[in-house]
Amino acid sequence: MQLIETHIVPKLEKSIRLQEYAVGIFKILPTKSGIKKAIKKELILVDGKTTSTAQFINGRETIELFQPKESVPFKRFKLELEILFEDDFLAIIYKPSGILVSGNSFATIDNALPQNLQKSTQTDAVRPRPIHRLDYPTSGLLLVGKTNSTIISLNKLFEKKEIQKTYHAITICEMNSFGFINFTIDDKNAQTEYEVLKSVISKRFGYLNLIQLKPKTGRKHQLRKHLLAIGNPILGDKEYYKENLILNGKGLYLHASSLEFIHPHTTEKITITKELPKKFTKIFPEF
Template sequence: MKEKSIIESHLVPELETPIRLQEYGVGIFKTLPTKSGFKKAIKKELIFVNDTIGTTALFIKGGETITLYQVNELPKAIDKLKVPLKVHYEDDFLAVIEKPPGVVVSGNSFVTIYNALPQNLQKSTQPDAIRPTPIHRLDYPTSGLLLIGKTSSSIRILSKLFENKEIRKAYYAISIGKMESEDEINLPLENKKAITQFKVEQTVISERFEFLNLVQLFPITGRKHQLRKHLFSIGNPILGDREYHLKDKLLKGKGLYLHANSLQFTHPFTQEKLIITSELPKKFKKIFP
């Protein structure tokens, strides 16, 4: 099985006069320094200009994005990977899937969401289609909605939307202890600004934990373990969190009670307003029916 992935990208500055792609492109990529190598890459359809396949007849005028791809030969064993994923939304450009808890999004492991995506999503028919790629991450023990790009242009644009905070994420967690009904946690993490807003929707009395809260979380920034660290910092750690917990308050064997339940954004190609939600896991409903 073969898939394309991006090696390098180059933004063309303003040019006084147009120049053919095959002439301009010599030396712009570290991994493709020669003229003959660049021409071969064009013929193999590995060079894209503004997400369209480049040709030797194309003139570069300035302002274009030139992208170099490589063809990846995926191990045959990946065809045997069976990780069924619930697909909440899919079109030719992007998808939203539900990540189960206990699976990493990507990395050196064989069983990852990244490796499972080709078996769960339809291949894009767009000219810049590439292997489906997660746009953001969820922690290993966290479940919920994960945004996927299916073309090089969608990956680039969606990543920019995240940077510009134009994609709104919401989570549900079950936290331990008495909490304010709603508040904002403004606590830097790793010397970087980090802000989380929260709203408690329900509270029940617990013999072991005193109080358990169904709390909705809105991360304004996106730092590593932000929600878990922020709730722990105010004395209300997430139930089942093995890294950030109070003494004698760790619930074992049930996993982390943190679920990414909502994504809201404007589709960058259709301009449709998308609001995608996910039901609470069964273990949440056992505590909050």
């Protein structure tokens, strides 16, 4: 085996399981599932000894990551990203539509982050890591953690629903001016609040509606599934759609337009917005 990265654990206020702490501390191993696999393969050592996912980290340990000699070196994906906010702890970037946030693909936002963001000077600095996901065809704001403590804190804010996300979408067919959708997804509670900002008549779709969405839960494909459930699927959606009402070639008209939360370290209120893409304003030019 070959040593590829070493991490010195700073002083910690309380103990934390290795599988939780190690998320994001290595440049080539950013995910929790990746950490678990590496531990099981005995590629992660703590103070020179093999370990398990159940081990607790108390502070001052040396965590080493190894790789088999035959492994292919990690490559970074070159993509210039628009950065809307950045400090030593976190960043908010704009994710274009048509690209994955993370996953097995090489061409992901995750792989483009290190060369777009400034390296944190904090003692628990880690490889920049997306805190949440946006679907492949969705554009908009993406929150990124740059230190281990920040990643943990932001995940807790999401769990407590203390990060407010606002989306905009263009839907088809006539719909109520506002509403609250409360349909389960995968047998789990899912809630979405929406408001129609403007509607225009469409020969093909009946109506096109510019709507604002505030998800109260974070289920997979929640907004897309909820809007189809009330009979108003998102324009350009090829997965959740009405028969014969698919728009080809323009992509999905869903945009993550706003993030609002309290900064976990500075306690500053962060409110970042991103204007609607041009394909939206071509239909609704006043926005």
